[in-house]
Amino acid sequence: MIGAGNLATQLGMALEEKGHQIVQVWSRTQKSATALASKLNCPYTTDLSFIFSESDLYIIAVSDIAIASVLSNRNWDDTMVVHTAGSTPMSILAPFCKNFGVFYPFQTFTISKRVDFSQVPVCIEANSPLNLDFLKELALSLSQNIKLFDSGQRQQIHLAAVFACNFVNHFYAVGEELLREKGIDFDILKPLILETASKVVDQSPVNTQTGPAVRNDKTVMDKHLALLEHQPDLQKLYEQISQRIIQTHK
Amino acid sequence: MIGAGNLATQLGMALEEKGHQIVQVWSRTQKSATALASKLNCPYTTDLSFIFSESDLYIIAVSDIAIASVLSNRNWDDTMVVHTAGSTPMSILAPFCKNFGVFYPFQTFTISKRVDFSQVPVCIEANSPLNLDFLKELALSLSQNIKLFDSGQRQQIHLAAVFACNFVNHFYAVGEELLREKGIDFDILKPLILETASKVVDQSPVNTQTGPAVRNDKTVMDKHLALLEHQPDLQKLYEQISQRIIQTHK
Numbered sequence: 001m002i003g004a005g006n007l008a009t010q011l012g013m014a015l016e017e018k019g020h021q022i023v024q025v026w027s028r029t030q031k032s033a034t035a036l037a038s039k040l041n042c043p044y045t046t047d048l049s050f051i052f053s054e055s056d057l058y059i060i061a062v063s064d065i066a067i068a069s070v071l072s073n074r075n076w077d078d079t080m081v082v083h084t085a086g087s088t089p090m091s092i093l094a095p096f097c098k099n100f101g102v103f104y105p106f107q108t109f110t111i112s113k114r115v116d117f118s119q120v121p122v123c124i125e126a127n128s129p130l131n132l133d134f135l136k137e138l139a140l141s142l143s144q145n146i147k148l149f150d151s152g153q154r155q156q157i158h159l160a161a162v163f164a165c166n167f168v169n170h171f172y173a174v175g176e177e178l179l180r181e182k183g184i185d186f187d188i189l190k191p192l193i194l195e196t197a198s199k200v201v202d203q204s205p206v207n208t209q210t211g212p213a214v215r216n217d218k219t220v221m222d223k224h225l226a227l228l229e230h231q232p233d234l235q236k237l238y239e240q241i242s243q244r245i246i247q248t249h250k
Numbered sequence: 251m252i253g254a255g256n257l258a259t260q261l262g263m264a265l266e267e268k269g270h271q272i273v274q275v276w277s278r279t280q281k282s283a284t285a286l287a288s289k290l291n292c293p294y295t296t297d298l299s300f301i302f303s304e305s306d307l308y309i310i311a312v313s314d315i316a317i318a319s320v321l322s323n324r325n326w327d328d329t330m331v332v333h334t335a336g337s338t339p340m341s342i343l344a345p346f347c348k349n350f351g352v353f354y355p356f357q358t359f360t361i362s363k364r365v366d367f368s369q370v371p372v373c374i375e376a377n378s379p380l381n382l383d384f385l386k387e388l389a390l391s392l393s394q395n396i397k398l399f400d401s402g403q404r405q406q407i408h409l410a411a412v413f414a415c416n417f418v419n420h421f422y423a424v425g426e427e428l429l430r431e432k433g434i435d436f437d438i439l440k441p442l443i444l445e446t447a448s449k450v451v452d453q454s455p456v457n458t459q460t461g462p463a464v465r466n467d468k469t470v471m472d473k474h475l476a477l478l479e480h481q482p483d484l485q486k487l488y489e490q491i492s493q494r495i496i497q498t499h500k
Contacts, residue, residue, distance in 0.1 A: 006460065065469045087462075087470045106438060108446055108460045113453075119441045147438065156432045159474045163484075164425030164439050165446045166461030167491050168418045173455040173498065175414030182406045188356060188397065189414050190451055191369045196358055196415045197447035201440055203363075205423040210256065210358045211416030212337075219315045220337045224409045233494060234413075237487070241417050244483060248423065 002026045002051070002070060003061035004036035004044075006109035007084055011061060012040050014117045018141045024052050028066075048073040055079060057138070059103065064088045071096040080131060086158025089151035090125050101126030101135050104154055105142075108165050117142040123149045123157065174234065206248065213245035252276045252301070252320060253311035254286035254294075256359040257334055261311060262290050264367045268391045274302050278316075298323040305329060307388070309353065314338045321346040330381060336408025339401035340375050351376030351385050354404055355392075358415050367392040373399045373407065424484065456498065463495035 004027035027033035037044035093100035126132035254277035277283035287294035343350035376382035462470035
């Protein structure tokens with residue numbers, strides 16, 4: 001396991017749980033390397049040239065920008081190498097490896113929260129049918145939800161996730177911040193957040209849109225914009241997103 | 251029940267389920283009046299002057315902008331009157347009613363999806379301690395989660411909900427739209443959407459932020475901005491929200 005961040009941690013633990021053995025952890029920093037190695041009961045190194053060669057698979061789970069430098073600092077021989085990044089094409093591996101692919105579990109990972117992989121879509125891609133079969137088998141040991149996507153599709157999926165997960169989470173934080181201004185606990189938002197998410201399991205989000213913008217309720221929107229006068233960046237976002245909702249539902 | 255929209259429908263059905271009797275439905279249009287009246291097994295009218303006077307409570311569940319006109323077109327005598335709007339102060343009722351308050355179930359409602367009220371925070375406010383007790387009892391028959399907030403707090407709660415629910419839902423729709431561009435089904439986003447929401451039940455959303463912006467990963471963000479070139483409004487939102495995440499986590 002090359003990397004010891006959120007994804008490396010959750011993927012490593014899930015693989016071990018399913019009977020795979022993580023033989024070694026590499027990380028740039030000693031601190032994160034030891035943290036993950038202790039969770040996986042395996043040795044670690046912070047030196048790329050000390051990575052064991054007796055492995056069936058190298059999983060490069062570092063940030064997109066670090067992939068190239070990891071790849072170029074070691075000889076990978078014939079062993080299968082995957083990266084786990086949404087927005088980096090598979091082709092980045094071609095100059096360095098003979099057998100390679102992408103193993104992209106499509107979920108949000110934090111170090112502290114265990115993830116149930118059984119429902120996680122695992123997006124795979126490989127440079128040969130044989131290598132694809134290898135990754136398919138590995139993916140199926142974790143999840144029933146395997147997807148074959150090329151690098152262009154995967155990048156678009158990642159982009160969609162930035163809106164539907166990362167920006168969504170930031171708007172939860174905005175909600176928390178706005179409530180704190182009036183001394184109100186974030187707890188009050190939780191039933192609403194869960195209901196909003198669970199609604200789109202059965203329906204298209206276009207059909208579940210509620211709120212002042214979809215009703216084009218200018219009275220309420222003007223009141224909200226006035227409340228945001230001291231936060232011009234939020235005021236601007238409020239205006240633009242409301243406009244987009246109004247346009248979508250015109 | 252004065253109104254027959256999303257909130258009126260879900261609140262009316264929840265009240266009946268708990269043994270309260272909705273004696274009559276009023277709506278501006280015959281179509282929505284009959285639809286709700288048939289769900290609640292009660293008569294309806296589209297004429298405010300035909301509203302029965304033998305009721306313990308009038309629930310005004312119309313859009314914020316329609317509240318004043320509903321109020322001014324009938325004599326309310328001594329009967330308790332509440333509105334259900336987040337961003338309209340209780341004081342709007344004062345010129346028209348002797349006994350009044352606000353009954354604001356803090357949830358997103360659509361006509362087609364039943365809501366379990368037991369976890370819904372019900373925000374109440376009244377013009378006297380006696381009337382507050384009356385609303386408290388009513389609220390407790392629906393939910394264990396009763397909150398006493400004044401009109402200023404309620405408005406801020408509503409504003410927080412626009413970000414954490416309405417805008418969030420629109421970003422689910424943006425995700426769906428981006429996937430459709432590449433022929434990918436929205437289903438792939440669902441585990442991510444549910445996990446993102448469930449994470450903030452136990453943790454502050456500031457601590458669950460993931461994605462390229464919180465890592466300040468310019469390589470990925472630039473790729474995403476390039477993918478959004480044909481959608482300048484989304485490109486602008488992507489840039490602004492990423493900046494806000496970067497600032498928050500600096």
